[in-house]
Amino acid sequence: MRLKGIKVGDSKLSEYLQTVFEKFELRVRKGYYYTEDGLWASVEDPKIRVGVTDYLQRTGGDVAFVELVKLGSTVQKQTEIGTLETAKTTVSLLSPISGTVEEVNGMLLEKPELVNSDPYGEGWLIILTPHSLEDDLKSLMSADDYFQLMLKRLETEHEKLESR
Amino acid sequence: MRNWSPDRLNSTTQNKVIVIPCSGIGKALGTVGREATYAIVENMRKDVTQTICLALLVSGDEESVQLVQRNKCITVDGCPLRCAEKNVRIAGGDLAASLRVVDALRENRGLKPKSVTFLDRDGQQLTRAVAEQIASKVDAILGA
Amino acid sequence: MVDLPEKMVGIISCSGEACVEGTISRIATLLVLEKLRPAQTVTICLPLFLAGGKEERAFARFYPTITVDGCQKLCAKIGTERYSGKPASSIVVTDLNGNKNCSTTGSKRKLDDQAIGLAEKVAERIAQEVDEVLNHWK
Numbered sequence: 001m002r003l004k005g006i007k008v009g010d011s012k013l014s015e016y017l018q019t020v021f022e023k024f025e026l027r028v029r030k031g032y033y034y035t036e037d038g039l040w041a042s043v044e045d046p047k048i049r050v051g052v053t054d055y056l057q058r059t060g061g062d063v064a065f066v067e068l069v070k071l072g073s074t075v076q077k078q079t080e081i082g083t084l085e086t087a088k089t090t091v092s093l094l095s096p097i098s099g100t101v102e103e104v105n106g107m108l109l110e111k112p113e114l115v116n117s118d119p120y121g122e123g124w125l126i127i128l129t130p131h132s133l134e135d136d137l138k139s140l141m142s143a144d145d146y147f148q149l150m151l152k153r154l155e156t157e158h159e160k161l162e163s164r
Numbered sequence: 165m166r167n168w169s170p171d172r173l174n175s176t177t178q179n180k181v182i183v184i185p186c187s188g189i190g191k192a193l194g195t196v197g198r199e200a201t202y203a204i205v206e207n208m209r210k211d212v213t214q215t216i217c218l219a220l221l222v223s224g225d226e227e228s229v230q231l232v233q234r235n236k237c238i239t240v241d242g243c244p245l246r247c248a249e250k251n252v253r254i255a256g257g258d259l260a261a262s263l264r265v266v267d268a269l270r271e272n273r274g275l276k277p278k279s280v281t282f283l284d285r286d287g288q289q290l291t292r293a294v295a296e297q298i299a300s301k302v303d304a305i306l307g308a
Numbered sequence: 309m310v311d312l313p314e315k316m317v318g319i320i321s322c323s324g325e326a327c328v329e330g331t332i333s334r335i336a337t338l339l340v341l342e343k344l345r346p347a348q349t350v351t352i353c354l355p356l357f358l359a360g361g362k363e364e365r366a367f368a369r370f371y372p373t374i375t376v377d378g379c380q381k382l383c384a385k386i387g388t389e390r391y392s393g394k395p396a397s398s399i400v401v402t403d404l405n406g407n408k409n410c411s412t413t414g415s416k417r418k419l420d421d422q423a424i425g426l427a428e429k430v431a432e433r434i435a436q437e438v439d440e441v442l443n444h445w446k
Binding site: 061062064065085087088089113116117 | 191192193243244266269270273276277278
């Protein structure tokens, strides 16, 4: 696919689908599930790890605060599990699945920048025990689908800049 | 042809605190760090501080390197990459304090400086907060 | 198969705090990025570039760059040549001001009208260079 300002790649050897927009490399981790809002869910049977995508952290900006739901809480799909506060904006984080919060990433209190530097790794947010995993996963996007959505958004962004 | 400003650095300057912002372009917090540095060296602590170009230091300019080695330095970084802090260390600078603008943002929740070129009201307010922090560090270094 | 994106131009500005021309370089660059050529340009953060910033260096290696320096130390130009190759174009603020310093009445921080006027002139020049570079690469 040819898009202005955008380079698209899918190396079979890589764990990621990736694109370059302006000077930034944006990655989507293969094998994860995604919401349109930019949260990912990784199945680590029997639990689910949740985090934010590269695209979300890049568009949100440098994270100054992360507030997350309490340990032991029950969350429903698409309800708020926390917020990211950046220099630019505050992003509400909506859970990709329903479940009970088993772990919260305590590192993010002292080092919120992990969300920016390693969104698919050390910047994870919470770990859940899912309540209805099969049903919830059906409504999430695959890595390929989320990647295509991201490309469309980047193209729209680029067109807006061109029309200025 | 050399083109120096009137208050060009004197590499033998001592007993001044050198305040070095990252001046990162492209992020509002880089502008905040830069503006706060100017507030200090032009106004709030103008007799006891000066600034230098980080790019000049990183490119190995001898006078800049000697200046940071011979004087206490404070770095002011706009983002977690901490270019100013890292590069002053690499140059062997006497790093007395390193500030991150994002930490001032954490202490002044709610401020959202959006504009990069010319700071908006939130940006100016954050600049004042960062400048106060730099001033405190300068005073602590000089034993004021 | 990977398609390379269409050309964009990286603007590498000095941010020199030591002279008002450094501030003018910076403001001129940001004016180009935000107003004059927002879809065709990206900014490369010079300290990050010099220090080895991955994205900055990768972009400058594959795409044309324009350097904007405030003074004859030419930090942006020399750094770009050293780490990624000759820039497509180089602009020095004092060259656009009749080979002399900007006689501003303001500080290095708060530019007066004359200095802002020079920043706008530099921005226009950068924009022209962007157009030329992109035309050349078509």
